[in-house]
Amino acid sequence: AFAQDTVKIGLILPMTGQQASTGKQIDAAVKLYMAQNGTSVAGKKIEVILKDDTSVPDVTKRLAQELVVNDKVAILAGFGITPSAMATAPIATQAKVPEVVMAAGTSSITEASPFIVRTSFTLAQSAVPMAEWAVKNGIKKVVTMVSDYGPGIDAEKSFSDKFKADGGTIVENLRVPLRSPDFAPVLQKAADAKADALFVFVPSGSGAQFVKQFVERGLDKSGMKLIATGDVTDDDQLNGMGDVVVGVINAHNYSANHDSALNKTYVEAFKKANNGLRPNFMSVGGYDGMALIYGALKKTNGAADGEKLVAAMKGMAWESPRGPISIDTDTRDIIQNIYIRKVDKVGGELYNVEFATIPNVKDPVKAAK
Ligand code: DHB
Structure with missing residues (x-):
């Protein structure tokens, strides 16, 4: 296949170290989303490249740079803690690559780059x-x-x-x-x-x-x-x-006990795929981050241009396992119950x-x- 037929997502998570549970939860949720929704969208094959930043922000930044320059990822995603999300912001801005923040929760993160969109929480x-x-x-x-x-x-x-x-x-x-x-x-x-x-x-x-x-x-x-x-x-x-x-x-924003049909299905499928591990609020940040990316690619008919993707993400609204969510058009931050x-x-x-x-x-x- 030609490169333009594939949309690469650089997924940077703490897979080891103090924040490893966040990485494990989000990685599992991303895999579950793709198992349920397929590995292609709008004619594009989706390829996720997972990198472990050990939650050290200098490492996050280096990995983000490598993913953009060497791997030519169209989207950066993940970010287990605030300093990692912040360290990547200048790269997102300079490369015009969307940065989908799936975990970190400091309010000011979304103001650090116009390419940041958040599916976690504040x-x-x-x-x-x-x-x-x-x-x-x-x-x-x-x-x-x-x-x-x-x-x-x-x-x-x-x-x-x-x-x-x-x-x-x-x-x-x-x-x-x-x-x-x-x-x-x-x-x-x-x-x-x-x-x-x-x-x-x-x-x-x-x-x-x-x-x-x-x-x-x-x-x-x-x-x-x-x-x-x-x-x-x-x-x-x-x-x-x-x-x-x-x-x-x-x-x-999320309980595994949340009473909805969608959440019951989510918890069951997540546990089944992960040896009984119960999904937490970090997992839904990852799951919904993938829904955001898939939804945006559908809206752009598969165009992976950063500015088009961010524009498509603004105002998107859908049902998450946590309940109804949407992306604030003005702030690119999540609105949720x-x-x-x-x-x-x-x-x-x-x-x-x-x-x-x-x-x-x-x-x-x-x-x-
Ligand atoms: C952040 C990390 C967490 O694990 C959490 O529960 C909330 C916020 C953060 O670094 O932004």
Whole structure:
């Protein structure tokens, strides 16, 4: 076949290292999407080239450059953490290649290049509804604890601003390093602050370790409630966290327990293809990223020109396993439902059980500008 008959997608993910669960989930979802929808679209053969950036942004950038220059990829996709997505932005802009962000969640990412389109989420999308719920449910004093980098800082600020605006008090804003975090010292400070609740964001893959240290320090028995973004009660790890997390209220875009026909099919097919692994919110970012790329290629009749693809992606709307989603025409960011959930036992397994829906949430950070 001639080169122009193939559309290459450079998929850059953390397949090893601290963020490896994100890479594994997204890679599996991309493969599932292609198994279900075929490996060609609009007359073009789709070829995915997977690269492991180990979540080191300098590596992401080098791989992106190589994929564009040597492999001539038409699309860059993946990006497990914010620094990786940010490091690639100048390459996307210069090469006029769409950068489909499937995982990272810092608000400003989509502003780093006009070629960035996001199918994951922003932290403010979850943190603002969480703050609103907390005030309405009698929580008056909160300590926040976040990973000390882009998405954590967004989560801290958007939660705190909304909580204070609604009449709550922030006792303290605590941060832990992204790499090899030790939660013990900050958990001691949180315990000393004697708040009604501790609001937490840690990235996908770190929730179990956080919960372990929370319990080791006896905070589960301190009377201080745990509230969170759904990154903490990640479906990838939730079942192993133990009954201490039953009752934890959190806000997020996806639960494997989401009640829709499409999601039931998705979870079943994903588990079947991956030795029973439960799909998490990162997986749907990957699955929907592929739906975005396939949908855009259909609209351009297979033309893989970057500007045409991004134009086609703007305003696209479809049903995801997480619920209805669309791409904001102005910001290229995802618009999606946010669900308030409670961790509970369903059929002997721990799940985030959705009990309230805030429909069609745009990134609150950009909406406020
Ligand atoms: C980011 C990474 C995560 O694993 C997550 O759950 C949220 C945000 C990020 O780096 O943007």
